[in-house]
Amino acid sequence: MESMQRHAEHVQICFDCAAACEQCVTACLQEEHVMMMRDCIRLCRDCADFCKMCASLTARNSEYMMDFMVLCAEVCDACAEECSKHDDEHCRACAEACRRCADDCRKHSANA
Structure with missing residues (x-):
């Protein structure tokens, strides 16, 4: 049961990160000098997608979740x-x- 709780916590951390990234993108797009923020926007979009995928793989206890956590x-x-x-x-x-x-990705994948 401890493993299930730990997975649930990791899923929440991933979703929290994805939400923060999405909020950052939205705010950056409203900046006066939006072109200066393009690297931030690009990385935030990638990060949000990676975090959502990591959360999904963890929630379903995928055999690939640990490898994906390293990338995430x-x-x-x-x-x-x-x-x-x-x-x-x-x-x-x-x-x-x-x-x-x-x-958390590093801790979680190291304890596999």
Whole structure:
């Protein structure tokens, strides 16, 4: 049962990160200098997709979930790094969510 609870927590962390990324994209698209935010937007979109897929694979206990968590952590790290370059609150919140998700992906996959 502990494993099921841990999976549920990981799924929530992934969905929280995906939501933070989607919110960051929406806010970046409303920035006056949107072209300066294009790398942030691109990485946030990728990260949101990776996090949603990671959550789905974890929820169904896929045999590929651990491998995917490694990739998800890499994308989350890249997104966090890019978002950290910006002073906007939405970027800071996204970077924090990405770091949390990357850390959890690493912990979860290491305990397989």
